Amino acid sequence: MRKILLITAVVLMPLTAMAQDGRWFTQANFVWNAWYQVGEKSLAAPFYKFPSGEGHTGWGISLAGGRWMTSALALRTKLNIWQMGSKADGVSADKYWTLNEQVMFNISSLLLGHNPYRLWNCIPYIGAGLSRNMSRASYTSDINFGILNTFRINQKLAANFEIGWNSYEGNGGIALKDRLQQVTFEVGLTWYFGTSNSSKKAKEAAVESLSEAEIDALNAQLADMEAENEQLRKELEEAKKAQGAK
Secondary structure, three states, rough: HHHHHHHHHHHHHHHHOOOOOOOOEEEEEEEEEEOOOOOOOOOOOOHHOOOOOOOOOOEEEEEEEEEEEEOEEEEEEEEEEEEOOOOOOOOOOOEEEEEEEEEEEOOHHHHHHOOOOOOOEEEEEEEEEEEEOOOOOEEEEEEEEEEEEEEOOOOOOOEEEEEEEEEEEEEOOOOOEEEEEEEEEEEEEEEEOOOOOHEEEEEEHHHHHHHHHHHHHHHHHHHHHHHHHHHHHHHHHHHHHHHHHO
């Protein structure tokens, strides 16, 4: 667990120095999840008694917040809270929470370039964190990865569909066969706030171009005034010559 947290810190330290975009976001999702016990080989195992789950599936919520460091790279802190479905013996479902730090990569921006008006963005992520079984008062570490899909509604709001995979310490081994596995499906919303550097630069460019246009207009007015003054000066000199000739 300490090794995982140390690796995460080492990865995140240089990334925090790359703040170029500066746009913040928050997310709220409804979560459905399915569990695979240590050594489970059947992908369909959690779904045998769906939707009640009989201890294999459950519902919950997730809350997250983060920042886009560039148009293609973000850091996110995510909290998942859920409970498993009622067990066959009638025992109350276990309740859990998981807190993760994640690095996110916007593949759409990497491949197609930054576009704030793009309808769909595909965003894989990877992370690690800490999980607690509140019913049994026990902690464990986890590693996770997944794909976040965002669908633009307007400048400040997007719809989410996210698929994730969490791997927890089971029998103490590092190999996947020695760990508890969990797959999650999430649907929710993302709120963006703050102004990205790209937007700031666009506004500055607009202001700069506007200032240049105003300066050009003032120069043109000064040139017209100088021409008028020159014309008046000539007319005055001609008038004086005509009066002297008389």
